[in-house]
Amino acid sequence: MSTIYISETMQTCDFIKRFILYVKKIFNIVKISNVDGKVILYLPIFQEHKLSKYRIKKLSQKIIKVLKKEKIVNIVLSNYLETIELLKNNLYSNNLNILDGRYLFKCLSYKIIEYIFKLKKKTMKLRRSFTSN
Numbered sequence: 001m002s003t004i005y006i007s008e009t010m011q012t013c014d015f016i017k018r019f020i021l022y023v024k025k026i027f028n029i030v031k032i033s034n035v036d037g038k039v040i041l042y043l044p045i046f047q048e049h050k051l052s053k054y055r056i057k058k059l060s061q062k063i064i065k066v067l068k069k070e071k072i073v074n075i076v077l078s079n080y081l082e083t084i085e086l087l088k089n090n091l092y093s094n095n096l097n098i099l100d101g102r103y104l105f106k107c108l109s110y111k112i113i114e115y116i117f118k119l120k121k122k123t124m125k126l127r128r129s130f131t132s133n
Contacts, residue, residue: 004076
């Protein structure tokens with residue numbers, strides 16, 4: 001299951017970086033980075049600015065294009081991007097799975113317990129049959 005995290009760009013104080021971010025915002029240039037084997041997609045939007053429907057539509061087309069190129073179907077949106085209903089609807093209409101916290105908890109809980117046992121250097125005698133609410 002390959003997933004990608006999609007986040008907005010954070011504002012910066014540096015004039016040159018702000019100018020570069022402004023140019024990226026105009027041309028809808030998205031930045032893809034790999035951090036510890038995880039893929040993060042940074043969108044050229046800021047939380048402080050109001051987004052028009054046209055801009056959201058263009059951004060969603062850009063996201064879909066990148067995700068099809070990378071062959072990714074599962075995505076996790078940042079808190080701010082989850083509030084934009086038009087973006088979520090466009091992603092859902094292209095058969096992309098938007099994962100929320102509950103589904104991620106169910107998927108990752110076993111891996112977290114495994115990781116804790118590995119850190120404690122103990123053998124894990126539990127089976128995968130535990131429940132979570």
